[in-house]
Amino acid sequence: MATNQEHVNLLGATGSPFVCRVQIALKLKGIEYEFVEENLATKSEQLLKYNPVHKKVPVFVHNEKPISESLVILEYIDEVWKQNPILPSDPHQRALARFWSKFIDDKIVSTSFKSVFSLDEKEREKNIEEATEALHFLENELKDKYFGGEEFNFVDIAAVFVAFWVPLVQDITELQLFTAEKFPKLYNWSQEFLDHPVVKETLPPREPLFAFFKGRYESLLAASK
Amino acid sequence: MATNQEHVNLLGATGSPFVCRVQIALKLKGIEYEFVEENLATKSEQLLKYNPVHKKVPVFVHNEKPISESLVILEYIDEVWKQNPILPSDPHQRALARFWSKFIDDKIVSTSFKSVFSLDEKEREKNIEEATEALHFLENELKDKYFGGEEFNFVDIAAVFVAFWVPLVQDITELQLFTAEKFPKLYNWSQEFLDHPVVKETLPPREPLFAFFKGRYESLLAASK
Numbered sequence: 001m002a003t004n005q006e007h008v009n010l011l012g013a014t015g016s017p018f019v020c021r022v023q024i025a026l027k028l029k030g031i032e033y034e035f036v037e038e039n040l041a042t043k044s045e046q047l048l049k050y051n052p053v054h055k056k057v058p059v060f061v062h063n064e065k066p067i068s069e070s071l072v073i074l075e076y077i078d079e080v081w082k083q084n085p086i087l088p089s090d091p092h093q094r095a096l097a098r099f100w101s102k103f104i105d106d107k108i109v110s111t112s113f114k115s116v117f118s119l120d121e122k123e124r125e126k127n128i129e130e131a132t133e134a135l136h137f138l139e140n141e142l143k144d145k146y147f148g149g150e151e152f153n154f155v156d157i158a159a160v161f162v163a164f165w166v167p168l169v170q171d172i173t174e175l176q177l178f179t180a181e182k183f184p185k186l187y188n189w190s191q192e193f194l195d196h197p198v199v200k201e202t203l204p205p206r207e208p209l210f211a212f213f214k215g216r217y218e219s220l221l222a223a224s225k
Numbered sequence: 226m227a228t229n230q231e232h233v234n235l236l237g238a239t240g241s242p243f244v245c246r247v248q249i250a251l252k253l254k255g256i257e258y259e260f261v262e263e264n265l266a267t268k269s270e271q272l273l274k275y276n277p278v279h280k281k282v283p284v285f286v287h288n289e290k291p292i293s294e295s296l297v298i299l300e301y302i303d304e305v306w307k308q309n310p311i312l313p314s315d316p317h318q319r320a321l322a323r324f325w326s327k328f329i330d331d332k333i334v335s336t337s338f339k340s341v342f343s344l345d346e347k348e349r350e351k352n353i354e355e356a357t358e359a360l361h362f363l364e365n366e367l368k369d370k371y372f373g374g375e376e377f378n379f380v381d382i383a384a385v386f387v388a389f390w391v392p393l394v395q396d397i398t399e400l401q402l403f404t405a406e407k408f409p410k411l412y413n414w415s416q417e418f419l420d421h422p423v424v425k426e427t428l429p430p431r432e433p434l435f436a437f438f439k440g441r442y443e444s445l446l447a448a449s450k
Contacts, residue, residue: 053328053362067320069327079316091304095292102294103278137278 008033011047011059013040015209017109017161018070019058023202024157025074029081071101074154086154097148100141101158107134109161115177116169117217119224131177138162139186146189156193163190164203168210172217233258236272236284238265240434242334242386243295244283248427249382250299254306296326299379311379322373325366326383332359334386340402341394342442344449356402363387364411371414381418388415389428393435397442 010026010033012019026033038047038057050059050066059066060073062080067073078086087094111131118124138159141147147155166178167190180187193199235251235258237244251258263272263282275284275291284291285298287305292298303311312319336356343349363384366372372380391403392415405412418424 062317065317067317067324069324072320072323072327075323076316076320079319091301092287092290092292094304095297095301098297098300099292099294102297 007061007063009036009061010034011036011038011044011050011061012057013038014204015212016057017165020160020164020202020204021070021157022058022060022073022077024160024199025077025086027198027202028084028086029077030083031077031081071098071105071158074157078154086148086157088148088153097154100138100147100155103134103137104155104158104161107131108138108166112162112166112177113169116173116175116213117220119220128175128177132182135162135178135183135186139183142185142189145192152193152196152199156189160193160199160203162186163193163199168206169213171210172214232286232288234261234286235259236261236263236269236275236286237282238263239429240437241282242390245385245389245427245429246295246382247283247285247298247302249385249424250302250311252423252427253309253311254302255308256302256306296323296330296383299382303379311373311382313373313378322379325363325372325380328359328362329380329383329386332356333363333391337387337391337402338394341398341400341438342445344445353400353402357407360387360403360408360411364408367410367414370417377418377421377424381414385418385424385428387411388418393431394438396435397439 008026008031010019010022012022012035014037023035036046038044040057043055047057047059048055050061051057051068054068056068058070058073059068060076061067062076067076074086087097108131111127111134114127115124115131118127144150146152147159162178170177176182178187178190194203233251233256235244235247237248237260239262248260261271263269265282268280272282272284273280275286276282276293279293281293283295283298284293285301286292287301292301299311312322333356336352336359339352340349340356343352369375371377372384387403395402401407403412403415419428
């Protein structure tokens with residue numbers, strides 16, 4: 001195990017949901033790593049070298065070998081460090097975990113951000129509708145305490161975006177997208193998940209992040225006038 | 226092995242690159258299956274039951290258990306049927322295979338279709354530029370005969386879209402997006418790959434598909450006038 005843990009770096013940015021996914025997995029598995037905070041306004045030489053394609057965080061660097069894309073990194077971590085598995089062992093269950101994680105990225109991430117940050121009324125309404133439909137699918141998929149059952153797994157980690165970031169950005173405009181009334185099971189799950197010691201320790205502090213997004217929203221508004 | 230092969234159905238549509246990916250993997254592994262042709266204009270009860278979320282093909286059904294999303298299906302097939310592996314065994318190489326397959330879906334599929342089917346000149350130019358940039362990344366990634374080395378693998382299968390569908394749709398408008406001059410390594414790869422017995426037997430016939438896309442393009446044009 002020690003050799004695997006020798007050179008583990010994570011190029012990230014505090015406040016990124018995709019970076020947070022990787023941090024949750026590393027914490028769950030007890031892997032020590034060095035966090036390299038990237039300033040995304042002035043991308044570092046290292047970031048451009050390790051992720052020349054997307055030039056984005058997270059980049060996970062294990063013994064000098066870089067990997068990008070948060071879900072790809074999660075799979076890698078689960079394959080290399082076997083303790084506390086995050087993907088189920090059954091192939092069909094693994095397929096479902098991959099399906100729902102991809103679903104969150106494809107159908108919830110962009111629509112829920114645009115539900116707040118679209119200044120065009122019609123586009124915002126369309127995104128709210130699509131995000132709501134997607135959250136309903138996710139609500140129906142939740143059968144136990146976590147998506148993973150009694151313990152959280154790959155899908156729960158991917159869905160940290162829903163538990164933490166969606167409530168954060170919707171508060172900027174007092175949007176009622178993801179509420180306990182509309183999504184009782186998913187809301188309960190989010191409370192349980194955010195309260196899990198591993199997750200709690202890993203989440204970025206809420207207030208500065210809220211201020212950051214609110215600032216971004218206000219400059220958008222100002223620029224549109 | 227026999228038990229795994231008992232009830233293998235593929236809900237598909239001839240002419241879909243995503244369905245073709247699954248068919249190549251099944252053929253490579255010698256898995257017998259029943260192909261259920263779906264009419265996407267009138268989606269079947271079975272399709273709606275098995276893929277209520279996206280209502281799209283391919284859906285792979287193994288012993289009554291459905292899986293959607295072509296790359297998720299490929300992973301499943303590779304986990305259940307071990308012969309002729311399509312993902313590398315090394316975790317870092319596996320991560321790269323997943324990264325590049327996702328890259329093809331995120332950066333090439335939609336931009337290359339829109340390079341032909343966008344009627345807005347500015348949007349078309351933007352898509353041609355983005356597709357070209359993405360194809361350059363892919364060209365640079367090709368180090369051997371195949372993306373998988375001496376044998377084709379997961380990335381090659383995902384890239385069937387580039388080998389077969391991109392040339393097909395670009396011919397509709399005589400677009401010079403993917404040519405031997407611009408992408409010599411990728412072009413050679415595409416010829417090798419299309420000529421591989423497994424791939425050759427699996428591809429849909431070119432002419433009716435070309436006629437289908439050309440018809441679609443012409444009705445778009447007509448509708449815009």
